[in-house]
Amino acid sequence: MAEKKIKTIGVLTSGGDAPGMNAAVRAVVRRALSKGLDVYGIHRGYDGLMDEDVFKMKAQDVSDIIQKGGTILYTARCAEMRTEEGQQRAADTCRKFGIDGLVVIGGDGSYRGAEKLANHGINVIGLPGTIDLDISCTEYTIGFDTAVNTAMEAIDKVRDTSTSHERCSIIEVMGRNAGYLALWCGIANGAEDILLPEKYDYNEQALIDNIIESRRRGKKHHIIVNAEGIGHSASMARRIEAATGIETRATILGHMQRGGSPTAKDRVYASIFGCMAVDLLCEGKNKRVVGYNKGQFQDFDIQEALKMQKSLDEYEYEIAKSLSSSYMKDAHKKVLKDEML
Numbered sequence: 001m002a003e004k005k006i007k008t009i010g011v012l013t014s015g016g017d018a019p020g021m022n023a024a025v026r027a028v029v030r031r032a033l034s035k036g037l038d039v040y041g042i043h044r045g046y047d048g049l050m051d052e053d054v055f056k057m058k059a060q061d062v063s064d065i066i067q068k069g070g071t072i073l074y075t076a077r078c079a080e081m082r083t084e085e086g087q088q089r090a091a092d093t094c095r096k097f098g099i100d101g102l103v104v105i106g107g108d109g110s111y112r113g114a115e116k117l118a119n120h121g122i123n124v125i126g127l128p129g130t131i132d133l134d135i136s137c138t139e140y141t142i143g144f145d146t147a148v149n150t151a152m153e154a155i156d157k158v159r160d161t162s163t164s165h166e167r168c169s170i171i172e173v174m175g176r177n178a179g180y181l182a183l184w185c186g187i188a189n190g191a192e193d194i195l196l197p198e199k200y201d202y203n204e205q206a207l208i209d210n211i212i213e214s215r216r217r218g219k220k221h222h223i224i225v226n227a228e229g230i231g232h233s234a235s236m237a238r239r240i241e242a243a244t245g246i247e248t249r250a251t252i253l254g255h256m257q258r259g260g261s262p263t264a265k266d267r268v269y270a271s272i273f274g275c276m277a278v279d280l281l282c283e284g285k286n287k288r289v290v291g292y293n294k295g296q297f298q299d300f301d302i303q304e305a306l307k308m309q310k311s312l313d314e315y316e317y318e319i320a321k322s323l324s325s326s327y328m329k330d331a332h333k334k335v336l337k338d339e340m341l
Ligand code: ADP
Pocket: 014, 015, 016, 046, 076, 077, 078, 079, 080, 081, 082, 083, 106, 107, 108, 109, 110, 111, 112, 113, 114, 116, 130
């Protein structure tokens, strides 16, 4: 429990930016002001605590940002925060500005920094902000919904040209070491194959066989969604083209997936998360992170949240495979076999 009533809240965004972070910042600022608290924005994540880039925020400072991608607070990866001296310095900056509650919007790494700050006496609340969806305590992270829609639209476009040229396309999506974005794009785009770090068996020959077989059945394109955690899309394309004789192109979607106006879901959930963070601090809670699971907004102890494990939804994965043409090929073979009996 926080030892005394919170009077001043700080807010920062850290790690990779994600669409919806602005909605969360806006919610923190306005909720805190509505409760009579002072609010400070901190520029460039933990870097801003190192060099005291801290400024008082008014309600108007967050006008006209809910629809904007990126983060008006800027973000950074701050090496100094990983050191004891850096953590002490960050806590000193909070104290200097009277910040007794800090809202950190970012991923697991940012939570680790927040936990260290809590050990130095600052009350902290973490909000999950990452397009990767790789935070174990929550089914939803700010930015994933927008990113998956952005990637889906881009893949649809690649598919058009891929079909015209009767090519195979390998499209690499972000996600760091996690395959959530790739899995969702695989289902949403009806990809023929999906390569996920959690499932990849390095069986490129199976992929090649699938491509040859689907071309034999008259398919005009072959879309492979490849997760960044597997990577090597360009060399994979060269090998596949050599083995199949089918023109193959690699497209790496890259940082476009992190930008753009957030979807309604990202705006609304980020706004709820932002308000929850302020409410939790005002209730005297500390070292908590917020999440959304099975229709409920929840909060967890930061240490416990960091220890949790998350894996891909097996049912979603099975569905993705069962709807792909590679599976349909197997189903078709089975029908033929049954007919011959
Ligand atoms: P994300 O928050 O998206 O997972 P990072 O892993 O890059 O992104 O972490 C963001 C920042 O959080 C880092 O640049 C660093 O400042 C801080 N951070 C990460 N891990 C730690 C740690 N173990 N201790 C203290 N700070 C950390």
